[in-house]
Amino acid sequence: MKLTWIKPGVWGAVIGSVLTMIVGFAWGGWVTGGSAQETARLQADSAVTSVLVPFCLAKAKTDPAAAKKVGELRALTYSYEQEQFVMTAGWATMPGSEEPNRGVAEACASQLLKTAEAK
Template sequence: MQYDEDGYRPTKSVWAWSVVGASALTVVLGFTWGGWTTSGRAAVMADIAVRNAKADLVAGICVHNFVTASDAQENLKTLQAKSSWQRDDFITDGGWTNIAGIDDTITNAADACADQLVKMKELPQSGGDAAVTDS
């Protein structure tokens, strides 16, 4: 350590290590609490958001298709009687998640549709919109 007439005077080595330490601390705090993210993580988050948006859209269409079917009341009773892990298969097998022009299965759409339908106490009246409430 060096001292001059005003007190402590750090060496170049101490200054360099202080800068390195402050930079490292800034990076650690930024990525843990600052909300920073890498471009790879941002891409993953965007892909998840797109997948969830597709599932929500198809689930809404699925609910409409289910409710407007001629045997909707019987199907709703059957759906509600099934266990939670069987409901998505019932929805998929019923064809309510099929959308013209989309050949691929939309991940989580049948689950979301089944969840919305099971929450219904009764089917909406025909001629009206299928109002689905999230509880």
């Protein structure tokens, strides 16, 4: 008894599996475990930053030299310089932390500049 359908059946299963993976990863939204972890980390960092920015803005408001420092901040042209300025001013250093948070500094500088322009 010769089963002639086995070879085409196996090839069909292999080709079907490969096509399913191609379609799934390209258009179906499938991701690897590593890229899922990276996406989760980025979302968590973004959420933490958005929660901490109001603290940075409050520290900037309560700074006795805030008006002068915001003027200096506005004079800086590059976002890296603005971020560094907020970090150096201590506004992006959260309570219980020894070092400033770069993401918070970037978002805080952006908000401070928007607020300064609105005035």
